[in-house]
Amino acid sequence: MPVEPLSQKEIEDLLAELPGWSLQGDRLTRSYRLGSHAAATAMVVHIAQVQDELDHHSELTLGYRTVSLSVHTHSAGGAVTAKDVELARRVEELSAGHRAH
Ligand SMILES: C[C@H](O)[C@H](O)[C@H]1CNC2=NC(N)=NC(=O)C2=N1
Numbered sequence: 001m002p003v004e005p006l007s008q009k010e011i012e013d014l015l016a017e018l019p020g021w022s023l024q025g026d027r028l029t030r031s032y033r034l035g036s037h038a039a040a041t042a043m044v045v046h047i048a049q050v051q052d053e054l055d056h057h058s059e060l061t062l063g064y065r066t067v068s069l070s071v072h073t074h075s076a077g078g079a080v081t082a083k084d085v086e087l088a089r090r091v092e093e094l095s096a097g098h099r100a101h
Helices: 008-015 037-054 082-097
Strands: 022-024 027-033 059-062 066-071
Touching (some): 027 082, 037 059, 066 082
Antiparallel strands (some): 022 027, 059 066
């Protein structure tokens, strides 16, 4: 079933429950800071596993002690959809265990 673009209002309402996440252009984005490069790398691996589980994949960038995500839905013409919000929620949940903030 095709996934539909969310409206601007829907995105704003959903972002209210995802502190740190924001809409940059047509993508949901967030950057996390971690305590070490190894910790950041482990978080990237964990996110990659969740992305395969959801079959939904962000642009995922590993820095020295940072992890950055940018996600939209290719199959919805690059719009933000519920799948992007679901990925953001899952990453928020796992971020605590990695002491990312
Ligand atoms: C075939 C596979 O289901 C699609 O290519 C999936 C994979 N991951 C995806 N990720 C994102 N961000 N958008 C998509 O439309 C998408 N589609």
